[in-house]
Amino acid sequence: MAGLITRFAPSPTGPLHLGHAFSALTAWDLAKAARGQFLLRIEDIDTARSKPAFDAQIHDDLHWLSLSWPEPVMRQSERRTAYDAALAQLEALGVTYRCTCTRGDIRTALAAPQEGAPLIGPDGPIYPGTCRHAGHDNPAATIRLDMARATALTGSVGFTETGPLRPGPHQFAPDFLTTHVGDIVLARRDIGTSYHLAVTVDDAAQGVTLVTRGADLFDATAVHALLQRLLALPTPAYHHHRLIRDETGKRLAKRDDSRALSLYRAEGASPTDIRRMVGL
Template sequence: MRTRFAPSPTGPLHLGHAFAAILAHDMARKAGGRFLLRWEDIDRQRSRPEWEALAEEDLRWLGLSWDEPPLHQSARLTLYREALGRLWARGLLYPCRCLRRDILAAASAPQEGAPLIGPDGVVYPGTCRGEPRTGPLPEGVALRLDMARAIEGIAAEAEWEETGTLPGRQRLDPAWMLRTVGDVVLARRDFGTAYHLAVVVDDAAQGITHVTRGEDLRDATPIHVLLQHLLGLPTPVYHHHRLIRDKTGRRLAKREDARAIRRFREDGATPQDIRRMVGL
């Protein structure tokens, strides 16, 4: 078993991060496996080395250790570009120059009805789907996956095992992918990649056998399984766990500095106190 914890160094780790990291760490240790750390730092404007250093300090304070040097997404842009090139060569990507306001306006047109909301927000209405797909892989533009083309011939074999809050064997639903997911972005023009592509490439590179993450990312899993099949990568087991919420029921975010692990440390809490707070 190989698990991983993959935060973005854009703020302090909070109790939700502690729960996710401890769960992944303990699962691997119980099975005699390996626990890895990854920094999802492709957003170079928001990522800060000081947040990374504090997070590693917090994780060590919690009693966690990782078995290989941390992987940094910012150092892997060439590999993401290679994966994009393979999809581009098959005609599965197209360039998109739409801004968010353009997408919302097109999806909200009177004839479209209420815009559909999917794992990436408003489902893309296909404005740029007719853009040329010939020549070298474009640079400086967003690249979207043509979902209709991508799922052809794959849906029947795209399955995965879920062991978390809704366990069981799962299968990709083509109709749901077209209606609710749509043509997701695999490369943002400012980053050169995007979450869905990077996480799939990195999980394969690190040999991750069990992906543990919050149930808020459950709807992203079919996208990742599809990409694994398209790129010839292994599909890990997925374990989506409950979320840690505040007293109002909201999922914790990095803006919740009062819930930051460093605050509890400064107030004299112990690692055992943190485990108890998150129900472990």
């Protein structure tokens, strides 16, 4: 892919583990093979959980793996103005609303007998739309995307998958997005944005042409393709890679400290050993 730009975008809320190493190395290898560019982005919008020590360790571990990137790196904690501008653009389109529901409120609404088993979307149980027509104007409320209004503007949206798991073009119809994705959060009351909004705005700002990330985020990509259309941003290609799992088949998470790269390093492992462990 000519002019390929991809990225690795970890959150500094814990140590990097083997799964992160696989994702970063996959992105690096794709960029190197295409004579493209590899970027590092620090996704630290969750300032309460993000720690400078983990941020520093991310850099140290990636340099140990022989990866490099342009400096300075983009940090989401420094980009609130860009996210506010995107929110204002979506609000001007009439596709947002304010929501005062707590997680407990949502669980209660979804537990009602007439609702049946809740559908699960990219953000978990799909929001039942309690506040969709309530007209809340509380500036501290969560901001949600009105998926029905959004898809009325965009129609079907899609992206091209270049990874080996589900290669080819993928299209998502309005009915699918309203039923299986729902009114996702655009801005949480505590951080002023959300993963979906921030990653969409940042990929465009960095000129990313190939998003490299785990297969567990495949469904979320439909959300990002929709936001790209609404915000008049380019849609990159996507490479969703396999996940690194433990011996029980469960994907690795930040709490899997026993598989932290720093521990393998302390035990004398080399970057070549890490590549072998993750199947590269």
